[in-house]
Amino acid sequence: MNYTRMSNEELIREKQALQNSYNEILGAKLSLDMSRGKPEKLQLDLSKEMLTVIDGNEACFSENGTDCRNYGIVDGIGEAKKLFGDILGVSPDNVIVGGNSSLNLMFDHLSRCMLFGVPGGNGPWCKNSKNKFLCPVPGYDRHFAVCETLGIEMINVPMTQNGPDMDIVEELVKDPDVRGIWCVPKFSNPDGTVYSDDTVRRFAKLEPASPDFIIMWDNAYCIHEIYEEEHPLLNIIDECAKAGNPDRAYVFTSTSKVTFPGAGVAAVASSVSNIKNILNVMKFQTIGHDKLNMLRHIKYFGNADGMRAYMKKHAEIMRPKFDMVLDTLSANLNDSGIATWSNPRGGYFVSLDVLEGCAKRTAKLCADAGVVLTGAGATFPYGIDPRDTNIRIAPSFASLADLETAMKVLCICAKLAAVEKLIKE
Amino acid sequence: MNYTRMSNEELIREKQALQNSYNEILGAKLSLDMSRGKPEKLQLDLSKEMLTVIDGNEACFSENGTDCRNYGIVDGIGEAKKLFGDILGVSPDNVIVGGNSSLNLMFDHLSRCMLFGVPGGNGPWCKNSKNKFLCPVPGYDRHFAVCETLGIEMINVPMTQNGPDMDIVEELVKDPDVRGIWCVPKFSNPDGTVYSDDTVRRFAKLEPASPDFIIMWDNAYCIHEIYEEEHPLLNIIDECAKAGNPDRAYVFTSTSKVTFPGAGVAAVASSVSNIKNILNVMKFQTIGHDKLNMLRHIKYFGNADGMRAYMKKHAEIMRPKFDMVLDTLSANLNDSGIATWSNPRGGYFVSLDVLEGCAKRTAKLCADAGVVLTGAGATFPYGIDPRDTNIRIAPSFASLADLETAMKVLCICAKLAAVEKLIKE
Numbered sequence: 001m002n003y004t005r006m007s008n009e010e011l012i013r014e015k016q017a018l019q020n021s022y023n024e025i026l027g028a029k030l031s032l033d034m035s036r037g038k039p040e041k042l043q044l045d046l047s048k049e050m051l052t053v054i055d056g057n058e059a060c061f062s063e064n065g066t067d068c069r070n071y072g073i074v075d076g077i078g079e080a081k082k083l084f085g086d087i088l089g090v091s092p093d094n095v096i097v098g099g100n101s102s103l104n105l106m107f108d109h110l111s112r113c114m115l116f117g118v119p120g121g122n123g124p125w126c127k128n129s130k131n132k133f134l135c136p137v138p139g140y141d142r143h144f145a146v147c148e149t150l151g152i153e154m155i156n157v158p159m160t161q162n163g164p165d166m167d168i169v170e171e172l173v174k175d176p177d178v179r180g181i182w183c184v185p186k187f188s189n190p191d192g193t194v195y196s197d198d199t200v201r202r203f204a205k206l207e208p209a210s211p212d213f214i215i216m217w218d219n220a221y222c223i224h225e226i227y228e229e230e231h232p233l234l235n236i237i238d239e240c241a242k243a244g245n246p247d248r249a250y251v252f253t254s255t256s257k258v259t260f261p262g263a264g265v266a267a268v269a270s271s272v273s274n275i276k277n278i279l280n281v282m283k284f285q286t287i288g289h290d291k292l293n294m295l296r297h298i299k300y301f302g303n304a305d306g307m308r309a310y311m312k313k314h315a316e317i318m319r320p321k322f323d324m325v326l327d328t329l330s331a332n333l334n335d336s337g338i339a340t341w342s343n344p345r346g347g348y349f350v351s352l353d354v355l356e357g358c359a360k361r362t363a364k365l366c367a368d369a370g371v372v373l374t375g376a377g378a379t380f381p382y383g384i385d386p387r388d389t390n391i392r393i394a395p396s397f398a399s400l401a402d403l404e405t406a407m408k409v410l411c412i413c414a415k416l417a418a419v420e421k422l423i424k425e
Numbered sequence: 426m427n428y429t430r431m432s433n434e435e436l437i438r439e440k441q442a443l444q445n446s447y448n449e450i451l452g453a454k455l456s457l458d459m460s461r462g463k464p465e466k467l468q469l470d471l472s473k474e475m476l477t478v479i480d481g482n483e484a485c486f487s488e489n490g491t492d493c494r495n496y497g498i499v500d501g502i503g504e505a506k507k508l509f510g511d512i513l514g515v516s517p518d519n520v521i522v523g524g525n526s527s528l529n530l531m532f533d534h535l536s537r538c539m540l541f542g543v544p545g546g547n548g549p550w551c552k553n554s555k556n557k558f559l560c561p562v563p564g565y566d567r568h569f570a571v572c573e574t575l576g577i578e579m580i581n582v583p584m585t586q587n588g589p590d591m592d593i594v595e596e597l598v599k600d601p602d603v604r605g606i607w608c609v610p611k612f613s614n615p616d617g618t619v620y621s622d623d624t625v626r627r628f629a630k631l632e633p634a635s636p637d638f639i640i641m642w643d644n645a646y647c648i649h650e651i652y653e654e655e656h657p658l659l660n661i662i663d664e665c666a667k668a669g670n671p672d673r674a675y676v677f678t679s680t681s682k683v684t685f686p687g688a689g690v691a692a693v694a695s696s697v698s699n700i701k702n703i704l705n706v707m708k709f710q711t712i713g714h715d716k717l718n719m720l721r722h723i724k725y726f727g728n729a730d731g732m733r734a735y736m737k738k739h740a741e742i743m744r745p746k747f748d749m750v751l752d753t754l755s756a757n758l759n760d761s762g763i764a765t766w767s768n769p770r771g772g773y774f775v776s777l778d779v780l781e782g783c784a785k786r787t788a789k790l791c792a793d794a795g796v797v798l799t800g801a802g803a804t805f806p807y808g809i810d811p812r813d814t815n816i817r818i819a820p821s822f823a824s825l826a827d828l829e830t831a832m833k834v835l836c837i838c839a840k841l842a843a844v845e846k847l848i849k850e
Contacts, residue, residue: 036496044483044494051717052477057470069685070468073462099524100715107710111536115551115575126540126551141711149709150540260494263717284567284574285532290525290715292476292688 002337003355003418004068011423018416022369025409029372032406037189037348038397039314046313047259048299059299062172063131068291074283075275076267078230084267085302087222088251089235089418095269096278099289102254102266106216107146109268112281113179113214114150119247121212125152125179134172134181136164138351138379138390140189143182143218147381152179154381159188163195166202173208180214182259186233187221190379190392191351192344197234204239204248206256215240215249223311223349226318231345233301237269242391246271255346258307258314265290265297321395324403325350332411338418350393351379352410355418359388371406427762428780430844436848443841447794450834457831462773463822464682464739471738472684475725479717484724489602493716499708500700501692505719509550511729512647513676514660519694520636524714526581527691529678531573531641534675534693537706538604538639539575544672544702545634546637550577550604559597559606561589563776563804566616568607568643572806577604579806584613588620591627598633605639611658612646615804615817616776618768622659629664629673640665646665646772647678648736651743656770671696680722682739682773683732690715690722733772743773746820749828750775757836763843771773775818776804777835780843784813790838 006014030069054060062077075081076097087094098105114131117123125131132153137145139159147154153174157164163185172178183203185195203215217236220253220381225231247270255264268278301307326343329352333339338355354362359376366373374392377383393410395403427788479485483820487502500521510517523530541554542548550556559577560569564584572579580597582589588610596604608628610620628640644663650656661674672695681690693703726732751768754777757763763780779787785803789828791798799817802808818835820828 009639038496041492042490048482050480051479054476056476057473059476060469067466067469069472071463071681071686075432101711101713104711111540115536115539120581124551126549142712145709151707169436224745256496258716261496262494262713263715281574284570286526286529288526288565290688290718292685293718353809 002335003415003422004156004337006226006422011419015416015419015423016176018412018419021412022365022416025369025412030409032371033397034376034394034403034406035372036397037157037257037394039261040317040397040399043317043396044260044315047300050259053296053299060292060295062291062295066291068295071287073288073291074286076278076289077294079298080265083298083301083304083307084253084269087307088219088253088269090237090269094237094275095284095411096275096288097172097294098266099269100256100262100264100266100293102152102218102220102252102256103142105266105268106218106252108285109216109278110146110150110152112278113212116281118212118274122210128177130177131179132175132177133179135381136171136181136188136391137182137381138190139182140184140218141374141378143216144381145230146340149386156381156386159183159191159193159379161193163188163193166199169343170202171208173206173213176209178189179210179212180306181214182216182218182395184218184220184238184362186219186231186279187218187224187344187347189347190349191342192347193342194231194233200234200236200239203236203244203377204227204245206392213248217249217251219251219253220257223308224257224314225311226315226322227345229345237271241271247274249268250274258311260302263293301314318396320400321403322350325393325395325407328407328411332408333414336415339414348394350395352391352414353389354391354392354414356387356389358414358417358421359385359391359419361411361420362410362414365416366410369409369413371409373410427760428847429762431847435527436844440848441505441843443837443844446837447841449788450794450837455830455834457701457796457827458822459819459831460797460799461822462682462819464686465742465822465824468742468821469685470740472725475684475721478721478724480797485717485720487716487720491716494721496712498712498716500704501714502716504723505690508723508726508729508732509694510513512732513644513678513694515662515694516685518697519662519700521693521700521707522714523693524717525681525689525691525693525718526753527645527677527681529645529689530566530693531568531643531677533569533710534641534703535575537576537703538637541706543637543639545696547635551638553602555602556604557600557602558601559594560806561606561608561613562806563609563615563817565609565643566799566803568605568641569806581806581811582606584616584618587616587701588613588618588624591624595627598631603633604637605641607641607643609645610661611644611656612649612685612772614645615774616767617774618767619658621655623660625661625664626668628661629668631669634814638673642674642676644676644678645682648733649682649739649773650736650771651740651747652770654770658731662696666696672699674711675699679772683736684722684725687844688718690719705714721830743821745825746828747775749825750820750832753772753829753832753836758839761840764839773821775820777814777816777818777839778814779839780846781812781814783839783842783846784810784816785841786845787816787835787839790841791835794834794838796834798835806837
């Protein structure tokens, strides 16, 4: 039944039925969390063996004999650079391996832009009267928070099924205050989109007015396929080089959703020239990141193929959850006329668009019923979803049984909010 | 024999003798490193058990049940905050536990000052036409490098046996461009000085012209006694609070020289208000530092007393080295009239002052003979030792046998450089 075609009378009856269902849910006193892209315990348990793979003093040495317990090697041990290079399709020379957090690498990179500027650019961004960044929406709230913290004004760019709307991007970069763009190019957060080859090439060929323009390419889900088929992504660093813009893109990734979110290893990749420039500051920021943790990952996975093979275990835990989310949405909201959603093949999220003006109300109804979602609006800069329509579903943390309950609650709340909206007083 | 009282003829004869000794050393083709404060392998081997103390999935939980493998807790797990609080004499509420590097915490703190300013101050330092920092000399080259990288002008302050010359500090802070000072208050790098109670109190009571003024209190060697006796340091955070300047001091420390330099845990302590302000930015920089590594330290040491007791094992490795350095200096340079040196009771360094104008030449002679020292001048801002006199000796990394050789070489080189200087053409 399509709510948008119901008469007012039908809507009022439907509202009563939904309210009854909702009241039953309230009685169940739920406490379920679909708010963040956190792996569940079963996923963390998978990496148990990594905890003890460095089992004594003699296990602490890298391939070239470096004692990983001691100071030094700001760009990371060679085999870790190779591992991330292989995962990202670049040479080890294009890689810095950092600490446990790619967000930290991203924040620090934009901090460096603020304080020191970009090679070939117009100097420290903090000296500019205005700095703007393009933000494909819906997107990742922590990206937006970095910009907001640093005082970088954000401009929404709509997403399409092939990535950000490149017609709009090409237009917006004519503004000389626009210094860059955030991208999650594979299994984007939250809509699960994989950028098309054409999109990647158009990014590489962009002609921004600002010489500072950079692409913050957060490839967090680079090996996070959930179903069998592979989803190759064109290599942005190669494409930028081909297009004559070799220093444009900075690629970030981590093992936060491979081994441990709190104790993984993160990396940044870019042109050799950019990597040198980063190290020229980073070498004064730290004597070196945790090399023992790099070594743990190397000894545990062996190489990039080992890591890719291992990701299938994660996929087996994630797949039934994604199936559950998508099946529940289909069963409850198909043909309702009040919701559309993404159909991701990897990553950590499903993006749900409810009836315009109903996202906040839906999330509030869920919260009151004990089901916590990512805050409505969080997928937009400044927390403002102009159409109040987007809800990010994060299925990873809940058990399958809890997820089923939570999704049913969400569907009822989305319908109830929609009916409230559609009824004419 | 006091070189400064020798006749020119005696000096020429002595030079020939020293040159002969030096030529013998050249023939030995040495390769010895006294350049950095790196622990040697034996010290790293001490913490072997910590590597496997988290031995499976069930060992990954903190006291309050937090899964340390997963995301979250930007200020560190409670028991790690307590451990560092106990070591530094503050409440856990005054502590943030970070990643593996206190230098990183310091760099990031000054970056925040540049980008956001200091609570109660005049806004972002990057908007100021000039920023100055006081640097007690000789001091730590990596502190100076942070300032230089951030464009903060450095002003030398001479050290006394009680810490920085506070008469001079009190005078210099009347300059409204002076925004802070670097301090290594216990077993200072490189002279091993422990700041007196009076010095600490005068820091707390300083009346700087700039409301931005902060103290960067790098307590790297807080539990690094080498000999039996304890060297208590007055608590700067308490003293600042008593003096009505509760938000003045930021205290840094780490386990880099307790467990692993490359894989320890670092912390920053300050007033509760300052800690909140740091977290207000840090929470956008990272979702959390490596909690598993915090937990490793907790499980391995139990508590602060456990860590203190363990430091005696390090002292046993360090003590013969310091004895060797000091004995060799005494045996070779006592009454030479061309050198004075510190007599540290803890920390990682001995500070040697050779004849004025001879530090660079001495280091060069050593380097040519295969003995690498910290670069002469490195203990001063911009690498400029105005009197060219200071050499930092870092005895930790070399074996005792190598250290003996290296120290003998250093003494011959110091004498040779002095004699070259004293001979009148």
